[in-house]
Amino acid sequence: MGVTKSNLFTEKQNELAKVAKVFAHPARIAILEYLIKANSCINGDLVQELGLAQATISQHLRELKEIGLIKGSIEGVSLNYCIDAVRWAEVQNLFQELFDGFPKISGCC
Amino acid sequence: MGVTKSNLFTEKQNELAKVAKVFAHPARIAILEYLIKANSCINGDLVQELGLAQATISQHLRELKEIGLIKGSIEGVSLNYCIDAVRWAEVQNLFQELFDGFPKISGCC
DNA sequence: CATATTCATCGTAATATTGCGATAATATAA
DNA sequence: TTATATTATCGCAATATTACGATGAATATG
Numbered sequence: 001m002g003v004t005k006s007n008l009f010t011e012k013q014n015e016l017a018k019v020a021k022v023f024a025h026p027a028r029i030a031i032l033e034y035l036i037k038a039n040s041c042i043n044g045d046l047v048q049e050l051g052l053a054q055a056t057i058s059q060h061l062r063e064l065k066e067i068g069l070i071k072g073s074i075e076g077v078s079l080n081y082c083i084d085a086v087r088w089a090e091v092q093n094l095f096q097e098l099f100d101g102f103p104k105i106s107g108c109c
Numbered sequence: 110m111g112v113t114k115s116n117l118f119t120e121k122q123n124e125l126a127k128v129a130k131v132f133a134h135p136a137r138i139a140i141l142e143y144l145i146k147a148n149s150c151i152n153g154d155l156v157q158e159l160g161l162a163q164a165t166i167s168q169h170l171r172e173l174k175e176i177g178l179i180k181g182s183i184e185g186v187s188l189n190y191c192i193d194a195v196r197w198a199e200v201q202n203l204f205q206e207l208f209d210g211f212p213k214i215s216g217c218c
Numbered sequence: 219c220a221t222a223t224t225c226a227t228c229g230t231a232a233t234a235t236t237g238c239g240a241t242a243a244t245a246t247a248a
Numbered sequence: 249t250t251a252t253a254t255t256a257t258c259g260c261a262a263t264a265t266t267a268c269g270a271t272g273a274a275t276a277t278g
Contacts, residue, residue: 003263004236008160009135013142020132025266026118029125029207036211043225051117053268058226060266077224077275083211092208098138099201102145102192112233113266134236152255162238167256169236186245187254 016094022067027052028060035070035083042078067091125203131176136161137169144179144192151187176200 006014022028030050035041046057061081064070068087072079115123131137139159144150155166170190173179177196181188 004134004136005161006135009139013135013138016138017133017135020129020138021265023129023207024126024133025113026115026122026126027113027266029122029129030118032207033122033210044223052114054225055227055269056267059268062226072225074275077222077277079225085211085213088208088211089213095204095208098141099197099204101142102194102197104194104198130235136236153253163255164239164257165237168238171256181255183245185254186247186252 012094016098019067019091019094022063022069025060027057028064031057031060031064032069032083035081040080040082042075042080044078121203125207128176128200128203131172131178134169136166137173140166140169140173141178141192144190149189149191151184151189153187 009017027050031046034046034049038045043054043057043061046061047054050057052060061070061072065072065081068084069091070081071084072081074080118126136159140155143155143158147154152163152166152170155170156163159166161169170179170181174181174190177193178200179190180193181190183189
């Protein structure tokens with residue numbers, strides 16, 4: 001036990017859950033917000049900005065990269081991470097679809 | 110170690126992460142979608158609908174209830190769970206704020 | 219070449235999540 | 249009251265996440 005039974009759910013439900021999991025940590029939210037503000041940055045900047053160890057930040061960056069929300073380009077000795085606009089819109093849509101599925105005027109409680 | 114360092118982040122970042130965590134499981138997405146579709150339901154329905162044990166569903170319902178997304182009213186021997194419209198809009202806004210923070214036309218990569 | 223800088227990865231400890239059987243709690247029905 | 253139905257909670261096992269020191273890989277600088 002202890003493992004999520006993905007086979008019970010639809011492709012879309014699993015996808016949304018997987019994406020939501022990436023947002024489910026304040027450090028990753030902070031990284032995204034910083035990337036939006038700075039419009040690019042490197043790992044080192046983030047170690048200064050947040051108070052986490054370099055290894056920890058690198059790990060969070062990998063998760064953001066794996067889900068496709070950010071991408072990095074090598075810039076000499078350091079690395080430029082930035083938000084992937086296409087994926088960003090895609091993910092925004094995923095959430096919006098769920099939220100908009102609930103009618104504003106509910107006939108229930 | 111192993112514990113999230115919430116003190117490093119803003120109130121809002123922690124709140125969004127906490128809410129996202131609730132969305133970070135396909136069963137809870139499925140429950141929400143079912144509640145939207147059915148416009149009310151009980152735990153028993155969900156055991157039929159999803160393939161999880163009653164105890165497991167009850168646990169997921171509690172998490173949804175704790176974050177305020179759903180609320181339940183006693184209906185005889187069973188229970189009516191439904192989506193809390195106010196909280197739903199609130200949470201939608203939290204995500205929208207983050208998503209809208211990223212300008213469509215990025216000057217970066 | 220040797221050294222420094224920057225980021226990724228590995229290994230590990232601490233903690234959190236997931237799933238479920240068993241059981242408790244509550245309310246209805248006979 | 250006794251039995252039935254419905255949901256919550258407890259306790260446990262399996263797995264996942266979080267954090268970080270240590271180390272590795274790659275590139276620049278002297």
